[in-house]
Amino acid sequence: EAGVAQSPRYKIIEKRQSVAFWCNPISGHATLYWYQQILGQGPKLLIQFQNNGVVDDSQLPKDRFSAERLKGVDSTLKIQPAKLEDSAVYLCASSPGTSGEGGYNEQFFGPGTRLTVL
Amino acid sequence: SQKIEQNSEALNIQEGKTATLTCNYTNYSPAYLQWYRQDPGRGPVFLLLIRENEKEKRKERLKVTFDTTLKQSLFHITASQPADSATYLCAPDPTGGGNKLTFGTGTQLKVEL
Numbered sequence: 001e002a003g004v005a006q007s008p009r010y011k012i013i014e015k016r017q018s019v020a021f022w023c024n025p026i027s028g029h030a031t032l033y034w035y036q037q038i039l040g041q042g043p044k045l046l047i048q049f050q051n052n053g054v055v056d057d058s059q060l061p062k063d064r065f066s067a068e069r070l071k072g073v074d075s076t077l078k079i080q081p082a083k084l085e086d087s088a089v090y091l092c093a094s095s096p097g098t099s100g101e102g103g104y105n106e107q108f109f110g111p112g113t114r115l116t117v118l
Numbered sequence: 119s120q121k122i123e124q125n126s127e128a129l130n131i132q133e134g135k136t137a138t139l140t141c142n143y144t145n146y147s148p149a150y151l152q153w154y155r156q157d158p159g160r161g162p163v164f165l166l167l168i169r170e171n172e173k174e175k176r177k178e179r180l181k182v183t184f185d186t187t188l189k190q191s192l193f194h195i196t197a198s199q200p201a202d203s204a205t206y207l208c209a210p211d212p213t214g215g216g217n218k219l220t221f222g223t224g225t226q227l228k229v230e231l
Contacts (some may be wrong), residue, residue, distance in 0.1 A: 041223050041224075042220070042224050108164070109163070111160055
């Protein structure tokens, strides 16, 4: 079974530029997550999708970050414009269940995209 | 506010010994708690899940305990090996659940020969 795919693996941009990350979850997984992991910290949830609807985006800085999940499969996360403090690893994860099941599903993570903002 | 604390300092142990990692949480009562392993340059990998009504869970050399009174989970690796060296993250489900997780900062474990 293929895992969660992410691209690019690395990205270096200047502040105020735009950047986009792509994620392809495990086939059939209903729930998709984007996390931000700053060096030395645990992953922080940015947004959670269930199929193609948003379940939780309370920690997404909506003035500069946006995300979409078209047709309930692939997802893109965009930052526009980027700030120095956005330097981090952006992780995508998927899980088979939905938020209403209470099944406490494990999450499957991709390798992440390391973003450096100069 | 909800807070999750893990040992911030790296844990160094000798091969063959038991490693014990601590996860403390405050200001909420998770229904379950998950442990993940993260290697450098990689995403976290799921290890174990324990529910609030379970005191202990085992998987091969791994053991997790969950004390809802102390608001603490302990993660044990017995007969540790250098290949166990990694960062271990605890993730209780936050208030409201919803199949999402809040991660601690992680504890780095180094197993030396």
